[in-house]
Amino acid sequence: MKNHLRALRSQRNWTQADLAERVNVSRQTINAIEKEKFDPSLPVAFRIAKLFDMKIEEVFVDEQ
Amino acid sequence: MQAHDGTRTPDAMANVAPLAIWTLAWLATLALANFGPKFLWDYQPVAGWVAVAANLVVGLVWIVAHARYLRGLDDLQRKIMLEAMAIGLGVGVVGGFAYAAASNVHLIAFDASIAIFSALTAVVYLVAIAAGNLRYR
Numbered sequence: 649m650k651n652h653l654r655a656l657r658s659q660r661n662w663t664q665a666d667l668a669e670r671v672n673v674s675r676q677t678i679n680a681i682e683k684e685k686f687d688p689s690l691p692v693a694f695r696i697a698k699l700f701d702m703k704i705e706e707v708f709v710d711e712q
Numbered sequence: 713m714q715a716h717d718g719t720r721t722p723d724a725m726a727n728v729a730p731l732a733i734w735t736l737a738w739l740a741t742l743a744l745a746n747f748g749p750k751f752l753w754d755y756q757p758v759a760g761w762v763a764v765a766a767n768l769v770v771g772l773v774w775i776v777a778h779a780r781y782l783r784g785l786d787d788l789q790r791k792i793m794l795e796a797m798a799i800g801l802g803v804g805v806v807g808g809f810a811y812a813a814a815s816n817v818h819l820i821a822f823d824a825s826i827a828i829f830s831a832l833t834a835v836v837y838l839v840a841i842a843a844g845n846l847r848y849r
Contacts, residue, residue, distance in 0.1 A: 664718070665718060668718070668721075672721060672723075672786075673721060673786040673787065673788070674718055674719050674720055674721050674724075674786050674788065674789060675718030675719075676718050676719045676788060676789075676845070676848060676849065677786050677787060677788040677789070679718075679848075679849070680788055680848040685847075685848055686787075686788050686791070686848060688787060689787045692786075692787055
């Protein structure tokens with residue numbers, strides 16, 4: 649699934665580890681989501697969207 | 713604090729030590745149940761049953777520790793573990809039954825031992841975890 653995670657993270661000068669700690673997932677997971685190798689679960693997607701004060705569909709792009 | 717390689721959350725890190733301790737405890741009680749009769753209590757049945765019961769009890773705690781470890785993992789790590797378990801179990805079952813079939817019709821000279829397939833399953837499981845981590849690195 650496409651997403652704007654890397655851009656949003658970069659805007660805040662956060663490392664992947666910083667974001668991982670805030671969302672309570674591993675850095676590996678953030679990396680895999682950014683590279684679009686892995687789609688997060690709904691709770692993780694909600695936590696990410698809430699962290700950036702955005703809606704889920706503004707962070708993650710449904711390609712279907 | 714994340715793991716040095718960034719693969720585990722603090723919750724998962726906290727569950728690593730208990731899992732390692734209970735794994736070693738299970739191995740120790742398994743060794744005791746296997747070698748105790750010969751080297752420690754001269755095949756006395758009561759001592760043997762106590763050792764087997766201790767192995768079972770510690771084994772149950774080990775299973776609980778493993779389940780707790782899996783629950784502490786994040787989504788991606790849990791997916792990697794699930795895939796690794798599927799591959800490990802699959803190889804163990806398929807390999808085990810194929811070996812048993814070959815043994816039953818006397819294609820293989822020596823009998824199959826369940827320990828070999830348990831070890832095979834464990835090794836394949838560990839390799840599959842490493843491969844999964846590389847895949848999502």
